[in-house]
Amino acid sequence: MSLSQFKNIGFKPSFTLLWVMCVSLHIFTVRMLGFSLEISVIDALIFYCIISGDCWLISRSLNYYLPEGGKFYVIIGWSFTLAVISNIFIYFISPLLNIGDGDAYRQYLASSFFIKLAFSFLLIGWVSLICAFWYNKQEEERLEERRRESEKLNKEAELASLREKLQPHFLFNSLNSISSLTFSQPEQARKMIQQLSDFLRGTIKKDDQLTSLSQEIQHLQLYLDIEKVRFGSRLNTSINCPCEVEELYVPNMILQPIVENAIKFGLYNTLGEIEISVRCVLENDLLVIETRNPFDPENCPPKKGLGFGLENVKRRLSLLYNRNNLLKTDTDNNIFITRIFIPL
Template identity: 40%
Template sequence: MAGWCTLFLVHTIFLTHQNLLPFNEAIIDAFIYNFILMIIGLALYFPLTYSEYNTRQSSLNKVFIIHLLHHTITGLFTLIIWLGSSFFLAKLVFENNPQYMDFARSSLPVRAALGSLLLLLLIFMYHFISFYQNLEEKSRREEQLKKMVKEAELKALKAQLNPHFLFNSLNSISSLTISKPEAARQMLTQLSDFLRYSLRRNHQSFLPLNDEITNMKRYLDIEKVRFGERLISKFDIPEECLNMPVPAMLLQPVYENAIKHGLYESIEPVTIQTTCRIYQNGLRLSIVNNFDPDSTRQKGEGVGLENIRNKLYLFYNRKDLISISKEEDYFEVSFILPKTH
């Protein structure tokens, strides 16, 4: 509208300044020609959209030729309709003004040239807006696709992790059913509670740290049924850390790895120490366990720690949020988890 109003003012000022028409006639002339051109220009949306819709599956060269022919014919018809309807309406208003009618007839070639330029500009504007809308739509589809891929990858990681823990626990229960049936029953109950939590929370992206720690204490209780006093767990987590959000099901692989490398090949007690502090509006979380350096090492770090790296990258798009260090008989996994908004 600002563009059409500007065009109307320029049209009026030009006719008046060049003494082509009196001021009142110049205003009426500018209004008739520009208003009708505006209506017709807006109506161009439909034939242009039809042309674009019907050439989406065509090759680039074919699209160019079709658009060139279609736009040329559409532009000519639009120009003829605009000049004819505007001249007819102006004639009705100024039918008793022969001087204006002479001016209207003599100005038709100039109006045709200027009208062609304006129609060409409208066509370019339409294609620019269409290109911008298609670009935004493509961007939205790509974001949606990335989100779907991210969700699929997270589900794949969870699907890979849960059976890994489940098989280990069922094997432990199986071995306890003969030697310690009461312990097997207790472990089965705790496993049921643990899996119920995992299934209920599996669809969530972030959870309070308190929920994750509570679930990890449940997990350690399950393992204590098997390892007894050899497994010691300590938690140093201030109150202000408990409500901070962390990725769901993030910590289990760390504790699983600590038990695997600390207890499987050692007869000595293993202490798993969990420490958390507020760090730059986020969390610094550390899990340390001791192990026997002379024992036979389990092969690799397992899928757990690799899953953690992948999960953190998917959530935060960063690869520097986890660090793993090993000194003498201590193994440490540290996280720096930014605050989510």
């Protein structure tokens, strides 16, 4: 059920002013026909009290039932029917009140019947159409609100799904590494299990979509500690995150898949040492996080698309910020560059 426009603060003064003007005009017209002020006022009050009741009735009716598909001719039909019934009622009830000279007043009622009918039809029709547009507008707003709520729930569900896909992807890789270290380096395997436990515990606690950059960097460092157990001195990292950007908010676990991608294409096809760098800077109204890693163009030929990790990041950024240009990749000689842009 919609909120009646008669309860709208902005509508009340306009409606009241219109009614006062109509009543005043009615009294003035009847006075010009030679009737006393008392008769003119009583006649006006009878007419407009009944018409006001008609307007209230049709307003309440439209509140519960609004013709679909813009069938305003139905509302016009209702308005005309109410106007006819009301004027017939006024025509027969007014003489029973013994207002002034009975014969003169009856003659006035007869001669003004069709004029009052037309005027009351216009008034009731005008109010009916306003009510119809008002309730229709409120219904459209409710539908739009439900649509936005539905989109929000779908977006949250997809974001949660994307995050859940990231965890098994990383977990499988880590468990494979632990398995390979169990016999050759059992101490390293135990250390990696503890680090993996700390990492996953932090991941489970992160239910919010956004977190501060400093917390995200700490979470990334836990991941890098695990990877350094796997790769030893071959993996070197540098993270440059100025103090002024540490408290800015970024999506949860947005850096881990990017760095995992950098390790995959930087280390898997080489036996030497590499360095992966992460740099955070402010550019206009954007927080730019740039990741650089070396790659061998012969062993890692260009592929179509971004791969699972980067596609996941790109989709999450698109859902959170409604933009599709927040992740970009580039190459500079044998350096692969990934940039993400976080709107502030």
